[in-house]
Amino acid sequence: MPIPDDVTGDEIDQDVRQELQSLPKGLAEDVARNLVMVAKLIDEDPEGAYGYSKVALRLASRVAAVREAAGFAAYANQKFSEALSEFRAARRMTGSVELWPVMADCERGLGRPEKTLDMAGAPEVHKLDKAGQVEMRLVAAGARRDMGQVDAAIVTLQSPELASSSVQPWTARLRYAYADALLAAERADEAREWFAKAVEADKDGSTDASDRLAELDGVEFVDALTGDEAEPDHEAPHPVREAEPVRHAEPDRDVQPTRAVEPDEDPAVRPAAEAVEPIEPVEDIAVTEHDIERDVERDIERDED
Numbered sequence: 203m204p205i206p207d208d209v210t211g212d213e214i215d216q217d218v219r220q221e222l223q224s225l226p227k228g229l230a231e232d233v234a235r236n237l238v239m240v241a242k243l244i245d246e247d248p249e250g251a252y253g254y255s256k257v258a259l260r261l262a263s264r265v266a267a268v269r270e271a272a273g274f275a276a277y278a279n280q281k282f283s284e285a286l287s288e289f290r291a292a293r294r295m296t297g298s299v300e301l302w303p304v305m306a307d308c309e310r311g312l313g314r315p316e317k318t319l320d321m322a323g324a325p326e327v328h329k330l331d332k333a334g335q336v337e338m339r340l341v342a343a344g345a346r347r348d349m350g351q352v353d354a355a356i357v358t359l360q361s362p363e364l365a366s367s368s369v370q371p372w373t374a375r376l377r378y379a380y381a382d383a384l385l386a387a388e389r390a391d392e393a394r395e396w397f398a399k400a401v402e403a404d405k406d407g408s409t410d411a412s413d414r415l416a417e418l419d420g421v422e423f424v425d426a427l428t429g430d431e432a433e434p435d436h437e438a439p440h441p442v443r444e445a446e447p448v449r450h451a452e453p454d455r456d457v458q459p460t461r462a463v464e465p466d467e468d469p470a471v472r473p474a475a476e477a478v479e480p481i482e483p484v485e486d487i488a489v490t491e492h493d494i495e496r497d498v499e500r501d502i503e504r505d506e507d
Contacts, residue, residue: 203239203253211235218267225262233262240271248278266295277304282311299326303337307344315345336363336372340379347383355383374404378411385418394418 211234214222218237222230236258243251255268255275262268273288286308289301306321321327322342330338339358346355359380363372381396397418400411 203236203257205235205239205254209235209238209242211238213238214241221265221267222262224265229261233258233265233268236261237268237271240275244275244278248275251275252279252281264295266292269295270301273301273304277308280311282308286312299329300334302326302330303334303341306338307341310341310345310348315348318342318345332363333370333372336361336376339363340372340375343379343383347386352383352387356380356387359383369403369405374400374409374411377403378409378414381411381414390418 211231214234214237219234222233225233236254239254240251240258243254252275255272258268259272269288269292273285273292276282276285276288286305289305289308293299293301293305302321302324306318309315309317309321319342322338322345327335327338339361343355343358346352346358359376361376363370364376364380366373377396377400381393381400384390384396385393394415397411397415400409401415404411
């Protein structure tokens with residue numbers, strides 16, 4: 203597969219570069235360039251990334267970083283069986299548990315949520331860093347929902363990380379998953395509160411929390427000029443739109459989600475929702491022809507006097 207000339211292979215992570223030092227120099231450069239292309243395309247062009255990963259795999263299948271990259275490329279294309287195989291190979295080579303959550307999610311993708319939950323309770327989870335543990339919690343909650351256990355999914359997501367008011371890389375996704383689970387449990391008011399909190403944490407737009415929040419608030423955009431009211435000869439370059447008023451969530455305080463409970467306890471305990479006052483719309487003020495005529499007659503009478 204062609205690789206742009208400006209991709210040199212030097213862009214890869216230092217740890218990956220060290221792994222490639224076991225290869226001949228020319229081969230290492232070729233593998234590195236293909237790995238760079240995988241990283242560049244995996245979000246916007248998963249199929250293209252998958253193609254480059256297969257090239258790298260053919261060149262250096264005994265390098266753990268190559269197996270890991272091939273796994274993520276397959277995962278992005280929902281080739282879960284292949285992804286799981288590559289992740290297992292990478293884990294055998296490195297002994298690391300870092301890939302445990304994504305391996306568990308592959309089990310979900312293969313329709314085996316029970317296996318996912320087994321992995322969520324395995325000793326490997328305790329060896330994960332904080333980000334990995336949060337990711338494992340998200341995957342386990344997804345497996346609960348796959349099994350129709352929405353209340354158990356809500357309980358699974360309740361954690362110190364959810365309760366924290368500090369914003370971490372995982373905060374928006376964790377709050378979003380919690381809000382989505384609450385909505386699935388028909389707890390719309392609480393879901394709205396947590397979608398709002400997800401929006402506050404989602405600075406880079408990694409979720410569609412703002413759209414979900416607007417949907418719950420009933421925000422609807424309509425054309426202000428329709429039918430015969432529109433002036434075809436004076437069409438504005440950007441149509442004017444009217445929107446329902448948007449209610450803004452109050453600034454984030456210390457988040458106090460429902461306390462974590464065991465699955466056999468009552469999961470119906472709910473976090474307290476802060477009241478949000480809607481902004482009342484201002485009614486349009488229209489000047490009619492009758493008003494204009496009345497003002498003119500008044501001016502004429504004043505002149506005659």
